[in-house]
Amino acid sequence: MNPTVARLTLRGLLGRRRGLLLLVVPALLLLVSALAAGTGGDKHDLVVNVLGRLGLGTLLPILGLVVGTGAIATEIDDGSIVYLLAKPLPRWKIITTKLAVATGITWAFSAVPMLLSGLLLYGTKEGLALAYTVAALVAGTVYSALFLLLGVVTRHAVVIGLGYALVWEALMGNFVEGARKLSVQQWGLSVAESVAAEGSITSVVSLGAAVPLLLVAAAGATALASVRLAGLTLTSDE
Incomplete structure (x- = not known):
């Protein structure tokens, strides 16, 4: 990890506007959980819907999109990436450093609220809170890598990524049988299933x-992003 790249990435991601945007996801999840906790009905199903479908299936990919693309897409768009490319620094190290920062931020803004929401809704019963937290960690890592790659290969990363997050993950990943097997959400749920009590989560x-x-x-x-960045040529006029 390169400290300079890490510091610049962290500052860019946690700047005032983007930092406030990142707070929307955990705030929304916690708000929905607080409201849902006071309702009646089957609490287990409530946890599955709030943490599984809303948290893991919708809010997490959107958070990963904001963080993953924000880690590099803005620098490519405004041309400031040229200053990093001009340094004698391996391109893979730039990518892995940015990915490490993006992943850490995604974890902080997703896994922690997921755990708190799970405890608020269901306590420690059946290990559901822990299971969905672990799922957020593994799925958040993949989302960060995928959206970082998207930020490198296209200037329309946010639009394409938003379509992927809302259509493929939130819609297809929840309701279309064949597509669900290629959903990061379902892969994360599989890990959650192995952590929770038997039969409490299904993937x-x-x-x-x-x-x-x-x-x-x-x-x-990560590898494709490194290769693509290595072949990227920018001038300070771009």
Whole structure:
């Protein structure tokens, strides 16, 4: 990890406007959880819907989009990335440093609220709060890598990523049987299923398939982003 790149990335992601935007996701999840905690009905189903479908399936990919693309897309768009590319620094180190910062921020703004929401809704019963927190950690890592890659390969990363987050993950990942097997959300749910009490969480993807898919997606996106950045040529006039 390069300290200079890490510091610049952290400052860019936690700037006033973007920092406030990042707070929307955990605030919304905690607000919904607080309101839901006071309602009747099956609390287990409530946790599955709030933490699984809303938190893991919708809010987490949107958070990953904001953080992942923000870690590099803005620098490419305004041309300031040229100052990093001009330094004798391996491109893979730039990418891995930015990914580490993006992942850490995604964890902080997703896993912590997920745990608090789970405890608020269901306490420690069946290990659901912990299970969804672990799912947020693994899925958040993959989302950060995928959206960082998107930020490198296209200037329309936010629009494309938003379509992916809302259509593929939030819609297809929850309701379309075939597509669910290629959803990061379902891969994360598979990990959560292995952590929670038996039968309390279900995923359409087995753990034996989910773990390799998570690893391949994260490593593959990181490698492709490094290769793409290595071939990127910018001038200070861009």
